[in-house]
Structure formats: structure tokens, C-alpha cells
Amino acid sequence: MAGPAESASLPDDGNPIGIVCGAGSMPLAVAEAASRRGRRVLLLGLRGFADPQIERYPSHWVALGQLGRIFRLLRAAGCRDVVFIGALVRPSFGRIRLDWTTLRLLPRLAGAFRGGDDHLLAGVGRIFEDHGFRLVAAHAVAPEILLPQGPLGSRLPGERDRADISRALALLAATGPYDVGQAAVVADGHVLAIEAAEGTDRMLARVAALRQEGRIRIAAGIGVLVKAPKPQQDHRFDLPSIGPQTIEGLARAGLAGLAVVAGGTIVAEPQRVARLAEQHGVFVVGVPSRESGP
């Protein structure tokens, strides 16, 4: 089982941090957190994915496939440390602009591409490192994006919820070696769903649908969503994350709440997450990673 991600903050080397920005609010959260600590930042927004608000910071727009341009922009700004953050859901080929550097690297990229998300990110990470950059975890720059141990908001899991959380953590520890999605829904001891390629939001939608159709007979308000990092996950670019849509999804699925491994899960928009959790009457809690057997 993966332990909590290293939480020590990154030492400031005086140079700006390059932040390669995918979709969602996380890139802005990381840029804000780094700026608050007095670190300069350079945001490289992936066109078609990144939030236009990245322009509030020193920034450039880049296309997927412009590795040469990305390397030049980072070097020109003196960046050595680079963070990858934000979602890259379903990139369409029309948005890819291959520059010469990328073309040269295509065989390596194609190899990484075939291997699924984890391998792709690890492969791209190694290419950055071979070009003199250092891949750093978003949470090393902005530790406040990780959910700490304990509840977010006022609600706490009850006794049955805690038993469901333990069972889900044990199950995820068992599936961990198989590089699976690392989230599960357990209700009153019964495993209702395990995430693989579909992602957490779709898994929750499935539980909601099964409940609506009467295929799940356990009463609404019983059951937990648990997320845990994969043991072999490279924490520099890929920790599990939750956000407002996770809370909406678990409320629709009739679950009691959500547990994540403390220090190993990124929370997008924590204030909004806490507010939504209160509204829906669900708990959000950071728990220690599992220590004992099933």
C-alpha cells in the first residue's frame, strides 16, 4: 500500500517553477499556493484544456505535441523545476501540433502512449528529465492541495462507515499490484463497484443507476467511496484527486461519504468541496493508509 506522499515543501532555487497546465482548477490552485510562498511561476497552458484564467500569471499557450516549444519557453524563463497538473481528458487528434522535437521523440512517445495513463505520464516525465528539467510533484510546490488526516467539514463517518472504509482499503490494497483505478464503493460490507478505466465519476454514476433500478438493495445513505493511490503510482504527476463533482456524484449514488488516504489525495477547491458535503450531508475524511492485512 502506498504511504502518504512526501510532504516536505520544495526548496526555492530562485528560478520560477514551470507549471504545465491541463484542465480544471488545480493548475490555478497550485500557481496560487506557490505564489503565496513567494515562488515565481511560469504557466504553460495546454490549448483546449487549460482554464483561460492562467493568464493572470506569467504564461504562454502551447499545443499538445509542441515539446520543442515547451522546452524553449521553460529554458528562456530559467525554469528547472516543472510541475504537470490538471486533467487531459480525451485529447482529440485535431488539437495536436507536432513540432520537430516532438517528431524526433515520437517513437519514445508512441511506446509510452500504448502503455496506458501511468506509463504515458512516466514516459513524458523521463523525456523532460532527459532535457535537463526536474519533474516535481504539484504537492511539493503546494502541500495545501493534499487532504490531511481527519474530516473536511463537520460530518464524521459512523461505525458502519468505518468498517466499509477498512474493507475498501483492504480491497484496494489487493487490486493495487494490477495498476487499476484505485477507487471502490463498499456498502454495509458489500463491494458495489470497483473503478478501472472508467474513472471515479462514471463509477459513481453506475452506482446511482444501479440503485435507481433497484439492483442495489442496500438503503440510500449507506456506503462509502474510498480512493487510494496506486502503490506504483509516480506521485510527481498522478495522485488520486477529488473535487466538487466527486461530492455531487457520491450524493447522487446515495452514499454516506468519502474517505481518501490522508496526504495522498489532491483536493480541488477544498472550500467548495466542504460546502457541498455539508449541503448533501455526506462526510469527507482523510484516513491513514492501511497498515494490516484483510
Next chain:
Amino acid sequence: MAGPAESASLPDDGNPIGIVCGAGSMPLAVAEAASRRGRRVLLLGLRGFADPQIERYPSHWVALGQLGRIFRLLRAAGCRDVVFIGALVRPSFGRIRLDWTTLRLLPRLAGAFRGGDDHLLAGVGRIFEDHGFRLVAAHAVAPEILLPQGPLGSRLPGERDRADISRALALLAATGPYDVGQAAVVADGHVLAIEAAEGTDRMLARVAALRQEGRIRIAAGIGVLVKAPKPQQDHRFDLPSIGPQTIEGLARAGLAGLAVVAGGTIVAEPQRVARLAEQHGVFVVGVPSRESGP
């Protein structure tokens, strides 16, 4: 990991076998197989579920909830051995007719009902046994309903398929202790889906949808569906099963084929399954249950 189900045929005690029939073609297949062996049968068709063709055999219609009537009919015919076979998907409460025997047993049934499918069947099974009946496995009456080792049809898994099958069997061995659905889709080493409460058909539909949306980047024609019995499954009423709709589903999901644990999986309409597999160019194979670690 569950070994192959006991394959010895049931000794004939001279009495008819009671067959409580849910939906689908399996009840008729079991009745036919038992009759071919010279066993008499009495079919009790669950109204709203069982195929009207059960009337080709000595039969009665019963409603869900009529345990007293079921026990009386079985006793009147001299049945001691009882088989439960066929699907009971989403029973609607409108179809339930509670008789006195059932009412008396409601507290026990309610306890079993809360526990999910496996517990429900085991609970109902124990109630039958307490009333003097013997629950027997459908495949003890009709061993030909189990897929044996080797291919069904002419197609064989290739080297990559065999590696995917091993990985899926190892994953299912890891999830086994958690009483999960016991099917998974693995493509080129990547776990695309794990079944829990949704069932195999929906899991395959999910893989098809993810592929269509480009969320799965592995080419069509790569990947296997693997099904294995749960280690704690009571083989007398609940072995994994496949049928024509499984082949349609895996063809739509762009998979290369299907592997099941030989002697541990029921095949509904094997001739139609074989014909559909040929049409779609997919393999169906019985494999030995997994013996070594991951």
C-alpha cells in the same frame, strides 16, 4: 481460487428432481439433460420469470413468496433433490405473493435479503434444507452445462491473449476474498474493467462505450473477458454463467475473446454461443483455474 466444481453426476434416487425455474434458457437445458439421463423432473416456474416452455415438462407455476406452496408441490411429487436455476433479475414487489410459510420465515428471509445475492441464495437454500429438501447443483444433474477445458469452436487465444488471461485470473484471485462479481477485462496487460454489482453484460457495455469515446486507446481486437467463480461461492446455486448475450457484448466491446474457469462456468445455449463466436471471430475457452501467485 475456487477449483472446478465437483463434476460427478447425481445418483438417481428414483424420485423426480424439483427444478425451481427463473428466467432464461438454463432451466430448460437442465430439464432436458436430466430427462436424457432418464431422471424424472418437476419444474416449478416462477411466474413472471420462467419461460412458458417449461410446460413441456411436468410443471406448476408459483409466485415469488409462495414457499409453502413450493414445499407442498415438491412433497406431493416425492421430490427430495431440488435445483435452483435461471435468473431472477430485479424482482418487482408486485410479483411477490406471500403465503403463510413465507410469512413465518420472513425474519430469516429479511436477514438473507440484506446480505446481497450470495447470502440471499444461501439463506433460501438453508430454509429448503430445514424443510427436508436437499439443494443440489444444476451441474450435478446436468454436467454438460459446464464449459470443459479447451476451446468452444475453432478459435484459440494467441500469446498476448494468454498473458491477458493469466493477469485477469490473478486479479480475480486477489479480489475473490471480497465477494466481488468475479469478472474482469484485461487488454494488453491493462485492466480495463472489474465487475462488481453491475454484472458482466453492463461491464462489457461500459468497455464498449469507453472504447467508442476514445477513453481506451488499445486497438479493437485486443483484450479478453475472464470469468472465475468466487472462492466462497456456493456452487449449488451460483456459478458464473455465459450465454449468447455475453458473446454479443464482448464483440461490441472489441475484445478478442473470453476465458472461463473450466468446469466452473455454466454455458447457456452452447451451440448458439459457438456459432456467434465464429461469426464475430472471437474465442471462447475453458482454462484451468489459477494455481500459482501473481
